[in-house]
Amino acid sequence: MEFILLNSYGNYVEAHIAKGVLEEEGIASWLKDENTVTIDPILTNAVGGIKLMVAREDAQRAWELLSALKKEQQQKISCPKCGSHQVELVSTPRKVSNWASALIGFFITSYAMPVEKVLHCFDCGHEFGAETNEEDKSIDS
Ligand SMILES: [Zn+2]
Known part of the structure; x- marks a missing residue:
């Protein structure tokens, strides 16, 4: 074969x-x-x-x-808030809460990713993590 x-x-x-x-x-x-x-x-x-x-x-x-x-x-990807399928993966600038974490981010390059991916709902504006959704999928199957 x-x-x-x-x-x-x-x-x-x-x-x-x-x-x-x-x-x-x-x-x-x-x-x-x-x-x-x-x-x-x-x-x-x-x-x-x-x-x-x-x-x-x-x-x-x-x-x-x-x-x-x-x-x-x-x-399968739907907004957990309003149930809309109008969701798309977007990148948002990582929020740096204080100087300490900014410095840590600077030195540990793997954690210094400038953006993180979130799923954005175009109907209600809710944003949620892409990872959470991945986990849900694997439990389903
Ligand atoms: Zn929504």
Whole structure:
């Protein structure tokens, strides 16, 4: 059986969600370079992410399933305040509460990300964390 590259993922969780969806539909798949990426995320770009491989004859159907999954995930994101689907991932400047945290941010570069991603509701203006939503999804499935 010949396997071809269907999609590649920058992180382990996304790759496994996709693989799980295909398995439910009886499509065999496997993850290439999974170990490399998980052990050393810096290598992710070098190896091109975690590669989701499927049999050539399943590729078309698998791709359709993954497209549907992506749409469904977008639909699932709704504002916790008003329930609107008019939400989009936006970047907001990180609020620096005081000089101390600004200095810490300066020295610890990994925490000095100038922006953080939030989901913004265009109906009521409510903003909420993207991470919270990710967790909700994994509990559902
Ligand atoms: Zn809202």
